[in-house]
Amino acid sequence: MRHNFDETINRIGTDSDKWDNEGKSGTLIPLGIADTDYRAPSEVVDAVRGKVDFGVFGYGHFPHDRFTDAIKGWYSRHHKIDIRKDQISYAPGLMTGALWMFLDAYTNPGDKVVIQPPVYATFKRVIENFNRKAIDNPLIFREGDYHIDFEDLEDKLKMPDVKILLVCNPANPVGRVWTKEEMQKMYDLCRENHVIIISDEIHSDMIHKGLPFHSFLEICEEEDQNVVVMNSPSKTFNLASFFSAYVIVKNRNLKKAFDDIYEKYHFDYNYLGVEALITAYNECDYYVIELNDYLHGNIDFSIEYINKHLPKLKVQYPDCSYLLWVDCEELGLNSENLAKFFENSGVRVNAGESYGKDSSHFVRVNIACTRSLLEHALKQIKLNYDKSGF
Known part of the structure; x- marks a missing residue:
């Protein structure tokens, strides 16, 4: 090693x-x-040290091409998915950045977001603290494993003011990698009911038992489809304190709505964290x-x-x-x-x-x-x- x-x-x-x-x-x-x-x-430590040793920490100019090239290359090598650079945007963290901005871009106060407990606790916290309502589509625990209750999911997606299905893919904490068939069912139900899928794929680099991982980017092959993905190298490379994440959005209107929110709040980027992300994805x-x-x-x-x-x-x-x-x-x-x-x-x-x-x-x-x-x-x-x- x-x-x-x-x-x-x-x-x-x-x-x-x-x-x-x-x-x-x-x-x-x-x-x-x-x-x-x-x-x-x-390699990441050396890259960050180089920035620190330089010693000047004034405003940075976001390295867009290096950033998007690194993410595009990572998805191509590790997930066999081809994405365009203009489908990628930076986010200052997943929960503190990407999810918060998605909610602001795609929903209004009082709108509903479907989650699938048991699921990452911060999902519900962010949704409710942003004056939206979290609606449970509980997973079914059967014979030691978890399964999606599709009948209940269909009922929940038909509820008034449901705008988003927030999926943990792979699922934390239950440890499920959703199959392509399960994901297709979720996608079909959301498309029928005009609901956006937000897929949190932060654990996607650590898959066991020889199982295939499928991103929702594989399911939504057309640009007009309402799927957005958020991800970060923070779990894989232990970089959580850098709060450097990204979103991948094929739909041009959804991508613009997200970018507009970013501009609205005049967010900037983590100078050291982005360098860590680029290095991790390019060299590690x-x-x-x-x-x-x-x-x-x-x-x-x-x-x-x-x-x-x-x-x-x-x-x-x-x-x-x-x-x-x-x-x-x-x-x-x-x-x-x-x-x-x-x-x-x-x-x-x-x-x-x-x-x-x-x-x-x-x-x-x-x-x-x-x-x-x-x-x-x-x-x-x-x-x-x-x-x-x-």
Whole structure:
């Protein structure tokens, strides 16, 4: 491996949300917040260092061609999708930028946005804080896996003032990679009901089990179709604090509406973050291959350990990313006591109820850390599991 994912990096005291806030400055092992404990690729570090060493941080002039060329090349190499440079726009982050601007561009106060819980909790928060209404199309949990309730989805899309279906593709936290058939059904229903699809594809570089990933860009082949995609290298390369993301919009009218909102608020761009994105996408293909290999090992280790030593916890191998969605129902604990169980184990995880009202017996566990830390955390959970008499 060119990159050492086994390197232990002390993030305590570095203003890390994961370690200083969630982990209470090292009091708990944080396995919740979805960033990794891995250094960014050396090429990215060197590119950012070059900008820092230059030492002048005046207003930047957005490097449009380098930016769009990097994204176009990434989608061509990794997803076999050809996109045009004029279909790409910069966004200052996904939730804080892209989604917020999409809502402003395509909806009015009181309009409705359909989401599919259990799903990334910030979706609902952004929608409702922007004076729109989040409408649930709950996923169906059957035989350890999640499926879309298409009958309910059709009913929800027919509701008055529903303007958007917000899809997590691949799905966080449930770990599903939607099939092309499922995506086509979602698209057909939205087209029939004049509803825009916003597809969050931020976990699309980390796909497991040899599964194919399909972007909604493959489904909407014509420019007049109402699909927009938002993405970022932040999860793949651990660049979240740069807040540098992008959107891909084939429909010219939707693209212009988004760009108009960007201009309306006089947004600028992250000078260092855009350089990090360009470098990651142009020079660091190897990092993604090695990252996925390491994550596969961590997932295998975690599931084997849970099945052997924590049999009342149920977990399926995720299709994507570095997040395990763990069913703790057999512990017989309510959500408050479930959180206490993990904290008493010295570990912080994400409560399932934040992703959907029917998921209080689940927790989301981030395994994107060193193998040694992961093993240590699981052993602490086992000690408390045995002590509690489960």
